Amino acid sequence: MSAKSNENLRGVVLRFSKNRFAVLGLILIILFCLVAVFASHIAPYSYEEQDLLNTLMPPSSEHWFGTDEFGRDIFSRIIYASRVSLKVGIIAVGIGMIVGGILGAVSGYYGGWLDNLIMRAMDILLSIPSILLAIAIAASLGPGVVNIMIAIGISSVPQYARIVRGSVLSIRSQQFVIAARAVGGRDFHIIFKHILPNCMAPIIVQATLGVAWAILNTAGLSFIGLGIQPPIPEWGAMLSSGRNYIRDFSYMTLFPGLAIMITILALNFVGDGLRDALDPKMKR
Amino acid sequence: MSDSNKTLLDIRDLSVDYETDSGTVYAVRNLNLSLGYGESLGLVGETGAGKTTTALSIMQLITDPGKYKSGEIYFEGRDMMTLPEMEKRIIRGGEISMIFQDPMTSLNPVITVVRQIAEVISLHENITPDDARKKAIEMLEVVGIRPDRADDYPHQFSGGMCQRVVIAIALACNPQLLIADEPTTALDVTIQAQVLELMKELKERLNTSLIMITHDLGIVAETCDRVAIMYAGNVVETAGTESLFTRPMHPYTTGLFDSIPDLDSKEKRLKVIPGLMPDPTLLPVGCSFAPRCTFACESCERNKPTMVEVHPGHWVACPVVVEKGGVSR
Numbered sequence: 001m002s003a004k005s006n007e008n009l010r011g012v013v014l015r016f017s018k019n020r021f022a023v024l025g026l027i028l029i030i031l032f033c034l035v036a037v038f039a040s041h042i043a044p045y046s047y048e049e050q051d052l053l054n055t056l057m058p059p060s061s062e063h064w065f066g067t068d069e070f071g072r073d074i075f076s077r078i079i080y081a082s083r084v085s086l087k088v089g090i091i092a093v094g095i096g097m098i099v100g101g102i103l104g105a106v107s108g109y110y111g112g113w114l115d116n117l118i119m120r121a122m123d124i125l126l127s128i129p130s131i132l133l134a135i136a137i138a139a140s141l142g143p144g145v146v147n148i149m150i151a152i153g154i155s156s157v158p159q160y161a162r163i164v165r166g167s168v169l170s171i172r173s174q175q176f177v178i179a180a181r182a183v184g185g186r187d188f189h190i191i192f193k194h195i196l197p198n199c200m201a202p203i204i205v206q207a208t209l210g211v212a213w214a215i216l217n218t219a220g221l222s223f224i225g226l227g228i229q230p231p232i233p234e235w236g237a238m239l240s241s242g243r244n245y246i247r248d249f250s251y252m253t254l255f256p257g258l259a260i261m262i263t264i265l266a267l268n269f270v271g272d273g274l275r276d277a278l279d280p281k282m283k284r
Numbered sequence: 285m286s287d288s289n290k291t292l293l294d295i296r297d298l299s300v301d302y303e304t305d306s307g308t309v310y311a312v313r314n315l316n317l318s319l320g321y322g323e324s325l326g327l328v329g330e331t332g333a334g335k336t337t338t339a340l341s342i343m344q345l346i347t348d349p350g351k352y353k354s355g356e357i358y359f360e361g362r363d364m365m366t367l368p369e370m371e372k373r374i375i376r377g378g379e380i381s382m383i384f385q386d387p388m389t390s391l392n393p394v395i396t397v398v399r400q401i402a403e404v405i406s407l408h409e410n411i412t413p414d415d416a417r418k419k420a421i422e423m424l425e426v427v428g429i430r431p432d433r434a435d436d437y438p439h440q441f442s443g444g445m446c447q448r449v450v451i452a453i454a455l456a457c458n459p460q461l462l463i464a465d466e467p468t469t470a471l472d473v474t475i476q477a478q479v480l481e482l483m484k485e486l487k488e489r490l491n492t493s494l495i496m497i498t499h500d501l502g503i504v505a506e507t508c509d510r511v512a513i514m515y516a517g518n519v520v521e522t523a524g525t526e527s528l529f530t531r532p533m534h535p536y537t538t539g540l541f542d543s544i545p546d547l548d549s550k551e552k553r554l555k556v557i558p559g560l561m562p563d564p565t566l567l568p569v570g571c572s573f574a575p576r577c578t579f580a581c582e583s584c585e586r587n588k589p590t591m592v593e594v595h596p597g598h599w600v601a602c603p604v605v606v607e608k609g610g611v612s613r
Binding site (some may be wrong): 176195198 | 335343373376377382386391395403407408450453
């Protein structure tokens, strides 16, 4: 077992490392994670320290990314914000992917009334704009990082359920699934070992895009006071507070925007690379 | 053929319907079939005759919209129809295995072949993953694949190699019965011969019974002890291979033999059986073959023919030829 799984893992790593963009993305993500972990050592200032004499300062050697309307150092705030944003983005996507994936897989595999029940419930959730749904959930759970992750995770469940169900439907009727049943495989075993590994590609793509969506939605919720409470910094919230000053002090939105963009780009590179590396047909 | 007088599999009065929007398809009608230990049976018939449905029924793998309408399937004395799902799973792959038509699609594309074989072994035997892998590699060697190809994926194999892997999976747990559903249809002729040879050899070695589903009478002559000819969901003639090839009785069987092109004859056109298989949603009341049969009489159109033993072990469902003592070819 160990010998062969090592062999396969080595193949995946090898194929992944041949994709330069994927490696770049991975390095960036690791870098962001390190920044998040060691934020207190890297940041030159505290994220809540106000300097009311130096508000709205443009980038300088003292404040690399400038200061905001309360004179807080934007560079430090972005560094601290990576903690919340990365956590919310990745965990919310995780919740959506796992719950939605299981619902979609069960729905697609069994079909019939169970499929109808699950998918109609998903349709109801989809008919509500997802931000509204997240607002409703966040409002009923109350503000807080964990509740935000749950709210955003749940509101993304229907998308994953639909994608997974669609892939499962197309894989389910293939002969190797019937063959897997013919050798005595259990339903659980067939779904998780034979069907889901064959539908990873669309799930990975959706998940990497989903992280961006989750970070932006967190910003939306923070903006109306249901998300991360100030003064805790968060990229989306920084973006929306900088909006009022975008005409004269555009760097206030530029830097958190860049942080979000680079994260998403890196995640997409990794997602693409991962999708190709996990597909044995890409092997030469 | 050690003790072929004892029956391993006994199908009685099996009927399977597919309930579709355009009507009920009567795929298998009141089918009776039995198979002894170590025996190999050829199940022959044209597309849509219900061969695959019969095979899937034995494995209890008919899914929606298919429905079992009647019948019992006794495997070693147990009725597969009434067994709980858990016991069916133990039988599938462990005691009855199936080889599917297209080897390229019956293997999972994202799992290495050795893991696919090991999976069956660990599903049916209490074995550590390392031992399962060892056994899987042994199976690969048995079917003639080098162990260094074990960690390759199915798309890295040719069709014939894939079918060898499928055979390895099917035989990994020493099943009592192997059902091969047109195992060579997707392969070219030279590979066909190799795969058939391999199956024959392994069947002898492991003393497995075999149901060979095919529409190629040549394959039947090569591999089977007994033949059952299926037409429109039912067996119309069953006999020992030699008896069937020397004295085909049923007009459909003789039609099948006649439609094989003959090198010696000067005829320009192939002899085909006139007409088509009846619409499986609207089967005739009497003999299903009556509309295409040159010997059909009025009673054929009204009464379902019953199987009559014309020679020892040679059964045929056609009162007209039984009366005449065979069809002159």
